[in-house]
Amino acid sequence: MNRWTSFNKFSLTLGFGFLYLPILLLIVYSFNESKLVTVWGGFSTRWYTSLLENEALKDAAWVTARVAFTSASIATVLGTLAALALTRYTKFHGRVLFSGMIYAPLVMPDVITGLSLLLFFVAVNLDRGIVTVILAHITFSMCYVAVVVQSRLLSFDRSIEEAAMDLGATPTRTFLQVTLPVIAPAVVSGWMLAFTLSLDDLVISSFASGPGATTLPMKIYSQVRLGVTPEINAVSTILVTIVTIGVITASIINKRREVQRQRDEQAAFAQG
Amino acid sequence: MARLVNGIFNRLVIAVPFGWLLILFLVPFFIVFRISLSQTAIAMPPYTPVFDLAAGWDGLKDFLSQLSLDNFIYLTQDSLYVKAYISSVTIAFFATLLTLLVGYPIAYAMAQAPRTVRPTLLMLVILPFWTSFLIRVYAWIAILKPEGFLNQILLYLGLIHEPLIILNTNVAVYIGIVYSYLPFMVLPLYSALEKLDGTLIEAAEDLGCTQFQAFWKVTFPLSLPGVIAGFLLVFIPATGEFVIPDLLGGSETLMIGKTLWAEFFSNRDWPISSAVAIVLLLVLVIPIALFQNAQTKAQGE
Numbered sequence: 001m002n003r004w005t006s007f008n009k010f011s012l013t014l015g016f017g018f019l020y021l022p023i024l025l026l027i028v029y030s031f032n033e034s035k036l037v038t039v040w041g042g043f044s045t046r047w048y049t050s051l052l053e054n055e056a057l058k059d060a061a062w063v064t065a066r067v068a069f070t071s072a073s074i075a076t077v078l079g080t081l082a083a084l085a086l087t088r089y090t091k092f093h094g095r096v097l098f099s100g101m102i103y104a105p106l107v108m109p110d111v112i113t114g115l116s117l118l119l120f121f122v123a124v125n126l127d128r129g130i131v132t133v134i135l136a137h138i139t140f141s142m143c144y145v146a147v148v149v150q151s152r153l154l155s156f157d158r159s160i161e162e163a164a165m166d167l168g169a170t171p172t173r174t175f176l177q178v179t180l181p182v183i184a185p186a187v188v189s190g191w192m193l194a195f196t197l198s199l200d201d202l203v204i205s206s207f208a209s210g211p212g213a214t215t216l217p218m219k220i221y222s223q224v225r226l227g228v229t230p231e232i233n234a235v236s237t238i239l240v241t242i243v244t245i246g247v248i249t250a251s252i253i254n255k256r257r258e259v260q261r262q263r264d265e266q267a268a269f270a271q272g
Numbered sequence: 273m274a275r276l277v278n279g280i281f282n283r284l285v286i287a288v289p290f291g292w293l294l295i296l297f298l299v300p301f302f303i304v305f306r307i308s309l310s311q312t313a314i315a316m317p318p319y320t321p322v323f324d325l326a327a328g329w330d331g332l333k334d335f336l337s338q339l340s341l342d343n344f345i346y347l348t349q350d351s352l353y354v355k356a357y358i359s360s361v362t363i364a365f366f367a368t369l370l371t372l373l374v375g376y377p378i379a380y381a382m383a384q385a386p387r388t389v390r391p392t393l394l395m396l397v398i399l400p401f402w403t404s405f406l407i408r409v410y411a412w413i414a415i416l417k418p419e420g421f422l423n424q425i426l427l428y429l430g431l432i433h434e435p436l437i438i439l440n441t442n443v444a445v446y447i448g449i450v451y452s453y454l455p456f457m458v459l460p461l462y463s464a465l466e467k468l469d470g471t472l473i474e475a476a477e478d479l480g481c482t483q484f485q486a487f488w489k490v491t492f493p494l495s496l497p498g499v500i501a502g503f504l505l506v507f508i509p510a511t512g513e514f515v516i517p518d519l520l521g522g523s524e525t526l527m528i529g530k531t532l533w534a535e536f537f538s539n540r541d542w543p544i545s546s547a548v549a550i551v552l553l554l555v556l557v558i559p560i561a562l563f564q565n566a567q568t569k570a571q572g573e
Binding site for chain 2: 108
């Protein structure tokens with residue numbers, strides 16, 4: 001029975017057209033000679049060269065890179081621990097509260113999270129700057145990491161952990177040599193997700209940040225409010241390209257590892 | 273010794289992320305609640321009373337006696353706020369329905385696609401989700417402007433004679449929400465539809481159902497968990513959305529996220545913005561609880 005009908009192909013074409021056309025237009029018009037974003041004036045890379053001279057934008061990019069790298073790394077550790085806590089310890093005091101606090105930030109409107117973090121930083125007398133932005137980003141992105149790692153842990157065959165322990169491995173060694181390699185792809189995608197979430201965030205950063213810590217989205221937003229310019233198209237194109245290359249590379253690597261792992265398992269079974 | 277180390281490790285696995293979220297997620301809400309009961313002041317921080325630990329018991333009494341519900345009463349008196357809440361929920365609700373209508377055929381087609389192309393299709397849905405929200409909203413400004421791409425095409429085709437005014441209206445906000453949140457709708461729908469047993473539909477058709485009846489009586493009810501998850505994943509954040517109404521909406525667009533932002537950054541009224549946030553949270557508390565419930569159930573299976 002074939003349900004791969006022309007209606008289905010039609011909806012996919014339309015759907016993906018809708019998803020990708022706006023981004024494609026944005027990329028194409030970043031190479032526009034004309035200053036007008038909607039009128040084609042010939043091919044040019046002048047907006048990319050003008051980006052190189054924009055010191056404020058470069059500063060913001062540097063701040064964003066540091067924030068994203070630091071917050072993603074810490075969020076990955078915290079999120080992985082949270083995922084372990086949720087899947088391995090089914091009974092502890094406050095588990096309902098804990099899982100609630102993991103899922104709530106996924107849907108919480110940014111304005112609420114941003115405002116509450118800002119008021120918290122003021123209440124504890126923490127000067128607003130790059131540190132507070134990093135703390136804020138860790139808080140929401142660790143929940144995404146937790147969800148990604150948790151779904152991998154749930155499909156994880158725990159008997160191989162038990163086998164390692166029966167063979168005399170300590171729990172720490174079991175975790176490092178058995179559990180971690182299996183969940184590693186999920187941990188890596190968790191890190192990447194945390195990194196891009198931090199790279200994208202505007203609202204929470206605007207609340208949590210202070211003088212001297214302007215992130216790239218904050219800078220882009222303030223320029224967008226003044227009007228659409230090809231320069232913003234150029235920055236956006238660079239960001240989109242980085243994320244796309246990152247996501248595709250990661251998925252190819254994950255796919256290869258998965259194939260390799262299946263082969264290894266089959267080989268192991270064949271020998272046994 | 274090893275057992276002791278292990279015990280400590282086990283505890284840390286729970287305590288570290290738990291503690292982090294308690295301090296940086298839960299405690300801040302109590303602070304927002306506290307400040308929503310304060311008065312605006314021209315000082316830093318711009319509210320009174322400020323709780324002074326050094327003043328001891330009297331300080332606490334003094335502090336409690338100064339708390340008031342004035343900000344919440346103010347919210348009910350100024351019709352602007354009430355209208356903003358109602359219009360946020362309405363816009364978010366209908367935009368979410370639209371997202372469902374657009375997303376369902378996509379998810380359905382993905383689930384019917386040959387097994388070999390599914391990972392690629394999935395990748396194509398996920399990729400925009402990774403791409404900056406701000407950039408994706410920004411891309412629509414150039415499309416919807418009076419001299420933008422959409423009007424250029426429609427004028428060229430002779431379908432219209434004057435440019436349509438779409439940017440800075442609620443229509444643009446709807447388009448923005450559907451576009452930005454589409455992956456959040458498609459992913460849970462796809463995962464529900466993919467699990468569906470195809471033989472059930474064959475059985476329904478063998479028993480005399482038309483294709484549409486089979487869809488409506490078998491496929492759709494079985495995909496309901498995905499519909500609910502997708503609906504909540506879009507509706508809740510869309511209600512408090514700031515970027516879309518700010519960049520694509522106009523003066524007619526009243527949305528509470530924008531109101532909160534303006535109260536905070538333009539009027540610098542911290543107690544009122546806190547009260548706005550608390551009421552928004554109350555509006556969303558039921559959908560958020562439903563979402564958490566659905567998530568916990570899904571993970572349990």
